[in-house]
Amino acid sequence: MGAALPAVAGALYAGLPVAAQPVTVQAQTAPAADYPDFVRSSLYVPVSDGTRLAVNIYRPARGTAAETARLPVIFAFTPYRARVRDAEGKVTEVALGDRLALRSLIRAGYVVAVADIRGKGASFGTRIGFQSRREAMDGHDLIEWLARQDFATGKVGMIGCSYLGGTTFQTATTAPPSLKAVFVGASDLDKYSFVRRGGISAQFNTRPDEPLSDDLASVPVDVDADGALLRQAVAQHEKNTPMAGLWYGMPYRDSISAYTGNAFWEEVGVYNHLNAIRKSGMATYFWSNWQDEPTAQSILSAANLAGSKFLAGPGGHCNPPPGFDFTGEVRRYFDHYLKGADNGINREPRATYWRERLPGGTVSAPGGFTGGYVRSNVLPGAGARATPWYLGGGHSGTARSVNDGMLLAAPAKGAGRDTFTVRYDLPASDYFAFWIKPMDDKGLSYTTAPLTRPMTLAGYPVARLRVSVDKPDANVFAYLDEVAPDGTAEVVSFGRLALSHRKLAAAPYATMGLPFHSGRKGDTLAMKPGVPADIAFDLTPVSRVVPVGYRLRLTITGADPRQRNLKEIEIKPAPVITLSRGAASRVDLPVVR
Structure with missing residues (x-):
């Protein structure tokens, strides 16, 4: 089903960080695409409070015929518009890029679904707060809806980075019965300690909000040929909570937000809901890169969920780690937990992370990085x-x-x-x-x-x-x-x-x-x-x-x-x-x- 070990052009070390031992790794050739094509559809799906969210579904296909057998589903939940048309008319689709390995997952026999969060893109509703429990429950509802469809096996995985990593982690805290594995990139365990690290708000999440015209550039869902529903949905976004105002207005962890009327930092603190993830039995994988502030939170997230895997590469925010078969790793992870493939990923060391100038490392990465990857059964820092x-x-x-x-x-x-x-x-x-x-x-x-x-x-x-x-x-x-x-x-x-x-x-x-x-x-x-x-x-x-x-x-x-x-x-x-x-x-x- 999946590749064996991820292909790594350079040094790969195994063992504890205090005594890393070199191992020989044979680069694997990724299997040929099982499904070179896809069939896309989109629709509005009502969640539990009746709000209609725009969902785009990509089914693996050969030619124009979608696979009729039931397949696992990979879900991504975005505020950045699942399908958007630029000024020249070109359509960009989250599911058709491989930054999150989504296009490769379609080829590998997964149904991929990408939805706009409420208050953004083509979805209806108003965003109250930022990654609130309401938004988390929306993710829960969509996962269970996807699991019930006739194209689905009932097993769902979720993936995302940055805001999409946050929607993935927050949705996991609601423990949808059908959610079996999550791959969380550059997100936070403790949003207060991230956004207002040390009591100081820096750049994160304090930018001005996007104009409504950005959401109006979304591609309407299939039944909305003239865009009338899109315009109705975007009109509701006018009342969205402004991110910068929300964060600046809560200087303390126990501050009451003027926008939400509650201690909002506590509401969005994933650490308050870790037991739900633990009891669910879902698999968790955390990823970030060393030149990215969320990495500090990603390590702590893995440390608080026993058995979590962790990946860190060189470079910046949400960039797939160079010299590492990222799409292969994602596929192998979901192949094991959603398809039952005995590919060994569950027996490999839990942490794989870049070490700049690792002796014997030969990987050259953009930005002048040279080094290799360390593999360890403990997280970076634990053995220091x-x-x-x-x-x-x-x-x-x-x-x-x-x-x-x-x-x-x-x-x-x-x-x-x-x-x-x-x-x-x-x-x-x-x-x-x-x-x-x-x-x-x-x-x-x-x-x-x-x-x-x-x-x-x-x-x-x-x-x-x-x-x-x-x-x-x-x-x-x-x-x-x-x-x-x-x-x-x-x-x-x-x-x-x-x-x-x-x-x-x-x-x-x-x-x-x-x-x-x-x-x-x-x-x-x-x-x-x-x-x-x-x-x-x-x-x-x-x-x-x-x-x-x-x-x-x-x-x-x-x-x-x-x-x-x-x-x-x-x-x-x-x-x-x-x-x-x-x-x-x-x-x-x-x-x-």
């Missing part, structure tokens, strides 16, 4: 040893206004402090800047000496700092850079924390030992101007080998150019932040032997 590197003074050894500090393997004797004024005159960021360029000239930086032996990092760095500020509150951003011998630098990890959110709390889910801040209003603490406080926060996870001669640099700033509301939240006069050096401040690096 927290190794402290301490903030040390610069060449002058006194308080400075220049960023020439040192990052030391042992704390220097004596105390010291470094002070900087928060800078808001930051360069304009790309609109969708999922990653960031070095910020070493915008705050204070501390750099190691050139490494005399390679250092392998796998997991979450954690910043543990002693800070004071001349205001009741300020934001702190930390960036871990890798600096090449020629001075070229790149950010490999970053994190953020509002000082008022510094209080640590017990987490409602497993955090793999990472510091957790509740974000609840009652747990916030104002800073006493000039009085130091200890803070701890994790940075985004990393997986790479830092070579001999390279240096690592920790930069601390008070603002980030990706904050879309930076002008609105600017504090005047700008806060003055002081860092204590020596044993009081360090970054713990996840070092793997």
Whole structure:
């Protein structure tokens, strides 16, 4: 049915991350397409509250004849329009691309269904909130409807990335009886900790909403030849909850939204519904890439669902991992759980993830990545040893206004402090800047000496700092850079924390030992101007080998150019932040032997 092991052009290692062992992997040839063609249909399907949602169905075919035997169904649930026509009249269809392996799944003998969420595309209804329980129940209803159709075996899988990953994960929490396996890309376990990481909203989900004309470009369903129903549906979208207003309006985890009338962060926190997934017995697979902030949440999602598989590649948001047979992996996963194929995927190590500059790795990926894949029965970071590197003074050894500090393997004797004024005159960021360029000239930086032996990092760095500020509150951003011998630098990890959110709390889910801040209003603490406080926060996870001669640099700033509301939240006069050096401040690096 499916291929054996995924084809990997490069090194593939197996075992625990503390003792990865090389194995020989024979690249497999993907089987020929069983169904080269498809037959598409579309219709409105009413969900439990009567709202009609636009559903597009793609049945495998040979020529113009659809397969008459019952087949498993793969479902994707999108806000970005399942079928849309551009200004030149060209129609783009989610199901006919392979970014999520959907076209390959049709060829492999799966019915693929793509629906527009309520309040978007050609669907009727109004979106109240963002990935709300109502939206999750819509997914539940559509899955059960699909499972009952005469083309279906009754077994359904679901796949998506980014927002579509969220609809997949949220739908899974409703435990539809027919949903047997999900493949979740770049989504969150804890939406508050993702969108307002450390109490600070950055770029995610804060963009302006799309105009209604975008939804009017949707292709009407089959019975709506003149588009009259489409126009009626889109008219209802006028009352959709604005995403940016929703997120900005809830600064605390227990904030009551003016739009939804409830503590909406709790409603959309998947961690509150994990037991439903566990009891259902459905299979779960989580995927993200290292240069993408949701990866931190994807690892935690897998950690909280025993037996979950995990995949991380190099590169950015929702890009299929290069040098890895992504479509083959997706197919093998669904072949096993929906078709019963004994292809071994359930016996393979649970985690497969990219390691930059893995010894023996030969994969070259877009963006200059070179390395290979590690396979392990534990998640990245689980086998790492927290190794402290301490903030040390610069060449002058006194308080400075220049960023020439040192990052030391042992704390220097004596105390010291470094002070900087928060800078808001930051360069304009790309609109969708999922990653960031070095910020070493915008705050204070501390750099190691050139490494005399390679250092392998796998997991979450954690910043543990002693800070004071001349205001009741300020934001702190930390960036871990890798600096090449020629001075070229790149950010490999970053994190953020509002000082008022510094209080640590017990987490409602497993955090793999990472510091957790509740974000609840009652747990916030104002800073006493000039009085130091200890803070701890994790940075985004990393997986790479830092070579001999390279240096690592920790930069601390008070603002980030990706904050879309930076002008609105600017504090005047700008806060003055002081860092204590020596044993009081360090970054713990996840070092793997």
